[in-house]
Amino acid sequence: MSLDPKQMDPRIKRTLLVIRDAMIGLMHEKGFEHVTVRDITQRAEINRATFYRHYVDKYELLDKIVEDRMTEFTTAISLPSDFTFEDLSLDPETPPSSFICLFEHIAQHAMFYRLMLSDKGIPGFAGRMEQIIRESFYHRLQLAERDTLAVKTPMELVARYATSAHLGLMTYWLEAGMPYTPAFMALQLKRLHMLGPTQVVTNTSQTKSSP
Template sequence: MLRDALLGLIRERGFDTISVQDISERAQLNRSTFYLHYRDKDELLTQIMRDMLLELSRRSHQLGDSPDRLHRTLLEWFQHAVEHPELYHLMLGRSGMRAFSVQLRNILEQLMNLDLERANSPLLIEGVPVPVLNRFLTSAYMGVLEWWLDRRSLHSPEDMARWLGALTSMMGSHPPATSPQSPRGK
């Protein structure tokens, strides 16, 4: 009840203007009941976001090690954002909450590691350490998600997953650029 109350109020008024009293009234509970479970509205929001990230992680892990795992993971991620737009806007929007974007990035890096650690992964690029490639891909995906959220989900989750998958595949099919050799000094 508290979760639904907070999310409804965020949709209507934004997080900063909401009080514990507002949440309690919306949930039709006493404030004392709220305080039995949470210190303040920030703690409630933190728990909601952790639950959401756990749900995303659980969904992705259920996909196992299938060949289309990356596409399906991206699709799940964009569909999840459609299901929870208020929370994603709070985490990644212009006035986002950095702690949660870091948690989201960490979950995505863990998921991406599963794909990168396979010896024959098409995502591996010779000479690029896996942690560097992982951070690069995860940051790119989050940047695209932020852009997509800012435009109010302009394209479908299916299109976004397909396009990101195509970009990722294209990356793995090109050799890494080499830096030009500097001429020897006289």
């Protein structure tokens, strides 16, 4: 399917959503390899002709689900087109809107991400997320016009560290059942980026011991 969702007939859009929800639910229960088209159509309460009108097989369905979600993930983690670094607060207690948007996106599609980052997901999915996060990190550096040659730590190490922080917090949040709000998670990510884990813990300890 290559239809623009904005131009799609609402009935077709609902059908596609039902099919996709059925696939994700079944993958949670039994894993992709054990899911059949018959399982999907029964769960979605549609006939096989309707399924094949939109997808060649379950592999194309999964590919389309992943591609669309990764496109949305890329949009969520990207800075606004009119963003300038003058708008960026250096206060570690003020999370950027892009971080909040990212966690809101994860929350909206929690079942999908929880599945794909588990052992029932598809191989290489976490790597795709890491690549998108890393590209976003480098894009932010370009916008900031930072002289990466002057940085003492190799930039690839910085990028890997930042990427791991993003993915690690998102994975933990999902596995824990999302006990915190997107805004709270965005704030923790900002603090870890600016202060680092050691400084975050040190500041917390000093605060607790203060009279």
